[in-house]
Amino acid sequence: MAVDTRDIVKKREQRYSYGLTLLRDCIEETRDLPNEEDFFKKNVLRVEDITISFGGLNALSDVNLELREGELLAIIGPNGAGKTTLLNVISGFYKAQKGDVYFQDTKITNYSSHKIAEMGICRTFQNIALYTGLSVIDNIIAGRHPHIKYNFLNGMLYFPWARREEARQRAIAEDIVDFLEMEQVRNTTVGMLSYGLRKRAELGRALALEPRILLLDEPMAGMNLDEKEDIARFIVDIHEFLRIPIVMIEHDMGVVMDIADRIAVLDFGLKIGDGTPEEISKNQKVVSAYLGKAGEQ
Amino acid sequence: MEDLLKSIMLGLASGGIYALVAVSYVIIYKSTRIFAFSQAGMLVIGAYTFWQCLVVWSLPIWISILITLAIAAAIAIIIERVSMRPLIGQPILAPIVVTLGVMLFLRGIALLFWHGEVEGYGEAFLPLGVWHVGFLSLPKIQVYGFIICMLVIALLISFYKYTRTGLGMRVVHEDHLVAQNLGINVKRIFQYSWIFSCAVAVIGGMLLGNIQGVGLDLDANGLIAIAAVLFGGLESFGGAVIAGLAIGIIQIFAIQYLGALLPGEITMLVPFVFLLLILLIKPYGLFGLVRIERL
Amino acid sequence: MTINVDRPCGTFDSNYYQAMEIFRTPLRKFLMIAFIVLLYAIAFILDDYIISILIVFCAFSIGMTGLQIITGYAGQISLGHAAFMGVGMYTMAVFQEHLGFNFWFALPLAGLVPMIIGMLFGVPAVRIKGLYLAFASLAAHFVIVYAINNWRSVTNGTDGMYLHRPGVLLGIDFMIDKYYYILVLTVTVIMIYFAKNLSRTRLGRAFVAVRDNDIAAEVMGINIAHTKVLAFGIGCFYAGIAGAVGGGYYEYVNVEWFTLTDSIWYLGFLVVGGLGSIFGAIAGAVVWKSLDELSTLVTPITEALLGGMAFYASAAFSLVIYSLIVIVVLVLEPRGINHRWQIIKRSYRLHPFPY
Numbered sequence: 001m002a003v004d005t006r007d008i009v010k011k012r013e014q015r016y017s018y019g020l021t022l023l024r025d026c027i028e029e030t031r032d033l034p035n036e037e038d039f040f041k042k043n044v045l046r047v048e049d050i051t052i053s054f055g056g057l058n059a060l061s062d063v064n065l066e067l068r069e070g071e072l073l074a075i076i077g078p079n080g081a082g083k084t085t086l087l088n089v090i091s092g093f094y095k096a097q098k099g100d101v102y103f104q105d106t107k108i109t110n111y112s113s114h115k116i117a118e119m120g121i122c123r124t125f126q127n128i129a130l131y132t133g134l135s136v137i138d139n140i141i142a143g144r145h146p147h148i149k150y151n152f153l154n155g156m157l158y159f160p161w162a163r164r165e166e167a168r169q170r171a172i173a174e175d176i177v178d179f180l181e182m183e184q185v186r187n188t189t190v191g192m193l194s195y196g197l198r199k200r201a202e203l204g205r206a207l208a209l210e211p212r213i214l215l216l217d218e219p220m221a222g223m224n225l226d227e228k229e230d231i232a233r234f235i236v237d238i239h240e241f242l243r244i245p246i247v248m249i250e251h252d253m254g255v256v257m258d259i260a261d262r263i264a265v266l267d268f269g270l271k272i273g274d275g276t277p278e279e280i281s282k283n284q285k286v287v288s289a290y291l292g293k294a295g296e297q
Numbered sequence: 298m299e300d301l302l303k304s305i306m307l308g309l310a311s312g313g314i315y316a317l318v319a320v321s322y323v324i325i326y327k328s329t330r331i332f333a334f335s336q337a338g339m340l341v342i343g344a345y346t347f348w349q350c351l352v353v354w355s356l357p358i359w360i361s362i363l364i365t366l367a368i369a370a371a372i373a374i375i376i377e378r379v380s381m382r383p384l385i386g387q388p389i390l391a392p393i394v395v396t397l398g399v400m401l402f403l404r405g406i407a408l409l410f411w412h413g414e415v416e417g418y419g420e421a422f423l424p425l426g427v428w429h430v431g432f433l434s435l436p437k438i439q440v441y442g443f444i445i446c447m448l449v450i451a452l453l454i455s456f457y458k459y460t461r462t463g464l465g466m467r468v469v470h471e472d473h474l475v476a477q478n479l480g481i482n483v484k485r486i487f488q489y490s491w492i493f494s495c496a497v498a499v500i501g502g503m504l505l506g507n508i509q510g511v512g513l514d515l516d517a518n519g520l521i522a523i524a525a526v527l528f529g530g531l532e533s534f535g536g537a538v539i540a541g542l543a544i545g546i547i548q549i550f551a552i553q554y555l556g557a558l559l560p561g562e563i564t565m566l567v568p569f570v571f572l573l574l575i576l577l578i579k580p581y582g583l584f585g586l587v588r589i590e591r592l
Numbered sequence: 593m594t595i596n597v598d599r600p601c602g603t604f605d606s607n608y609y610q611a612m613e614i615f616r617t618p619l620r621k622f623l624m625i626a627f628i629v630l631l632y633a634i635a636f637i638l639d640d641y642i643i644s645i646l647i648v649f650c651a652f653s654i655g656m657t658g659l660q661i662i663t664g665y666a667g668q669i670s671l672g673h674a675a676f677m678g679v680g681m682y683t684m685a686v687f688q689e690h691l692g693f694n695f696w697f698a699l700p701l702a703g704l705v706p707m708i709i710g711m712l713f714g715v716p717a718v719r720i721k722g723l724y725l726a727f728a729s730l731a732a733h734f735v736i737v738y739a740i741n742n743w744r745s746v747t748n749g750t751d752g753m754y755l756h757r758p759g760v761l762l763g764i765d766f767m768i769d770k771y772y773y774i775l776v777l778t779v780t781v782i783m784i785y786f787a788k789n790l791s792r793t794r795l796g797r798a799f800v801a802v803r804d805n806d807i808a809a810e811v812m813g814i815n816i817a818h819t820k821v822l823a824f825g826i827g828c829f830y831a832g833i834a835g836a837v838g839g840g841y842y843e844y845v846n847v848e849w850f851t852l853t854d855s856i857w858y859l860g861f862l863v864v865g866g867l868g869s870i871f872g873a874i875a876g877a878v879v880w881k882s883l884d885e886l887s888t889l890v891t892p893i894t895e896a897l898l899g900g901m902a903f904y905a906s907a908a909f910s911l912v913i914y915s916l917i918v919i920v921v922l923v924l925e926p927r928g929i930n931h932r933w934q935i936i937k938r939s940y941r942l943h944p945f946p947y
């Protein structure tokens with residue numbers, strides 16, 4: 001198993017002369033890997049009995065979810081099922097009324113969002129939430145914020161070490177830009193980019209945070225086939241190359257069935273299914289909930 | 298007990314006008330989501346225009362009032378058309394700076410025409426003198442002022458309640474898009490709101506001019522009323538009225554009981570410290586809607 | 593804030609350090625240095641009247657840069673900036689008069705005291721924004737003015753206070769206006785350089801992130817409470833320094849010098865100059881103070897026209913004209929002078945190919 005992963009990594013490295021190498025080094029540097037064998041068994045995220053309601057509407061009721069290291073988990077469900085709400089609870093933007101979230105056995109339910117992001121739970125948003133006034137590269141460097149190691153006085157005085165640190169961060173960011181194939185637009189203000197490119201820039205900003213877990217909220221929504229393929233390729237590459245677990249909300253069942261290791265299904269705030277793509281496609285409850293009447297026929 | 302009652306009466310008298318001015322802010326805020334700092338300037342313009350008609354030109358009181366209201370409406374239309382409409386969709390800073398700019402513009406106009414001298418209506422407007430009710434001595438101008446304030450507010454609220462245009466305006470308060478889809482001319486409603494608001498503000502200005510003297514410093518009352526609007530929750534008429542009266546009373550109490558501890562002029566300080574407290578404790582005021590942000 | 597892309601066609605970065613430079617081409621760097629040298633050189637040519645105007649330009653450029661940090665970069669609204677400038681002046685005066693500090697030691701304090709007060713008033717900003725913040729800063733203005741007016745034992749109340757320029761240092765006598773101008777110019781250049789550095793480093797990006805999308809910023813690992821309070825702190829530091837060097841020129845300070853009107857012009861002319869760039873801040877300050885100069889120049893004319901009662905005319909002139917300028921710019925060109933300047937620069941950058 002361990003040899004396998006190394007092999008994949010090697011191959012990727014050969015296939016792309018550029019890529020996420022710098023970022024991977026950052027991540028690997030801080031990752032404790034006592035035992036390569038156990039790597040994929042480790043539980044990185046645990047959501048326990050999350051309940052949250054908005055004025056009588058139960059957005060989530062008693063949802064449980066587990067995420068293992070190196071896993072690509074897709075969350076599916078009809079509109080308004082509570083998928084985005086679940087991600088918001090995990091990243092600390094909504095405070096759940098009941099239940100807890102654990103990240104690598106640390107209870108993070110009451111942590112503030114920026115702390116959670118700093119720990120490595122990074123995400124993209126359903127409705128793009130980039131820093132519209134900044135260029136692509138600056139958005140990505142802004143994503144590096146928690147990992148930049150000098151305080152603002154050093155920045156204002158622009159000491160040599162601050163300058164060096166800036167250059168290092170820029171190198172990492174440029175790496176991400178290269179990986180996402182956005183070299184052409186790196187200095188363009190994101191407000192002026194097309195929808196697909198903005199989604200991509202957002203992915204880049206999430207990557208810049210050195211994710212331990214990447215949460216993607218409908219990364220392919222509203223894209224054409226080409227763009228979808230690109231994003232799917234990026235997701236698979238990130239997943240394999242950085243060896244991080246990814247949670248992805250997606251409506252396109254084709255993509256989900258193709259790339260997900262495991263699928264969780266939400267419906268009206270309830271988790272109604274959890275399993276491999278094959279299991280899910282056979283699960284009657286899921287099929288009828290997800291496809292409505294059509295599924296029953 | 299006597300003192301307490303006296304203070305409350307005094308507070309209500311000034312509070313009534315704060316309430317009126319607060320309502321003038323709310324009218325615009327509810328329909329356009331813009332906070333019209335310029336209404337502080339309208340107070341000054343209203344007071345001076347009325348003085349010009351009434352005292353300088355010795356016109357009858359009704360005609361003076363009509364002229365003042367007409368001028369207020371004209372200014373309202375110009376402000377709305379020239380400076381506010383192009384700002385629709387701009388970030389929040391733009392309307393704040395523009396309405397503040399209009400406030401200073403109006404102040405400049407008043408300075409240009411009336412040279413910043415403090416004037417008075419004398420006997421020409423509300424009757425002078427004092428009523429004695431038990432141990433209370435009530436200056437007539439303040440009593441009349443309070444009654445006029447409450448009448449104007451009542452008139453306004455019943456306009457919103459019982460007329461067709463008022464109904465349209467209430468729809469606009471709820472949602473611009475829905476209103477547009479219902480065939481309501483939202484821009485027209487914005488214009489009406491400005492006209493009403495400016496009319497209310499100049500009435501406030503006249504009353505203030507009667508009590509405090511017609512001068513450039515009347516706009517300070519407009520700023521104090523901001524505390525009232527905020528306390529009331531920015532978009533509630535009832536809230537604005539209650540908060541306006543409350544600010545008046547708090548101010549008088551503070552002056553009476555804290556005046557000994559705090560040196561100098563604290564009429565401006567009290568409302569703004571109160572405002573800071575509201576912002577810290579309950580930023581959306583008594584009756585305001587908490588706007589949830591979503592990702 | 594975005595990386596400066598204004599350079600001739602075909603210029604590319606060969607390394608990351610180059611991409612981070614303020615000036616992307618040697619020519620631009622040279623031009624800027626030449627301009628600064630020129631600013632120093634004219635001190636020895638111009639008469640005291642022009643020097644006095646230049647000192648005011650410098651001081652307000654610092655102050656405006658501070659407001660740019662608060663409003664243009666971090667997106668927070670401050671309607672009390674003039675008051676913080678006043679706090680800087682008074683800090684200088686108080687430390688000199690009561691504690692016997694000299695100019696050099698009082699100067700950093702004149703930045704730090706407003707900074708701390710600014711951070712205090714910035715605390716409400718953690719929970720509120722936009723209009724509510726405008727109210728909070730309005731309140732800050734009145735509280736500060738009240739405190740200065742009434743804390744008589746320290747501030748002399750409405751009588752104002754005297755402060756002192758530095759004495760002779762290294763053989764330079766700062767009591768002579770042109771040398772004091774050189775001092776102020778040096779402070780200005782340094783402060784603006786620092787602001788530029790701030791805008792291209794970690795905290796500067798966090799400011800813009802908070803401005804553009806504060807809830808996303810929080811979820812993306814930026815402590816927005818921290819960032820907002822720091823924005824107010826740094827901005828007020830600038831305001832304080834501006835007040836201190838400006839007040840030093842007059843060697844006197846009075847609470848009447850910073851009214852709410854001034855705070856509003858601060859914000860208004862910041863927009864006229866252009867939000868979100870140091871150039872915009874300087875442009876705004878220069879336009880504002882030039883108009884001030886103009887309005888004192890027209891006073892004799894209006895006096896001739898209107899006779900003895902013209903004392904109000906200059907004040908009315910400034911109120912009407914300034915507000916018209918602010919309103920017209922906001923309505924017609926919300927991106928201010930800076931935007932126009934960028935267009936001019938871009939036409940140079942694209943030369944000789946227009947596309």
Ligand SMILES: Nc1ncnc2c1ncn2[C@@H]1O[C@H](COP(=O)(O)OP(=O)(O)OP(=O)(O)O)[C@@H](O)[C@H]1O
Nearest residue numbers: 054059078079080081082083084085086126589591
């Ligand atoms: N801040 C909020 N205030 C009120 N209701 C909310 C809030 N956030 C979410 N909801 C409600 O919770 C429910 C779940 O919303 P959520 O955005 O999680 O759905 P979703 O599964 O992401 O749907 P979609 O596929 O459309 O993105 C919806 O009915 C939504 O209206």
Ligand SMILES: [Mg+2]
Nearest residue numbers: 083084085126
């Ligand atoms: Mg969603």
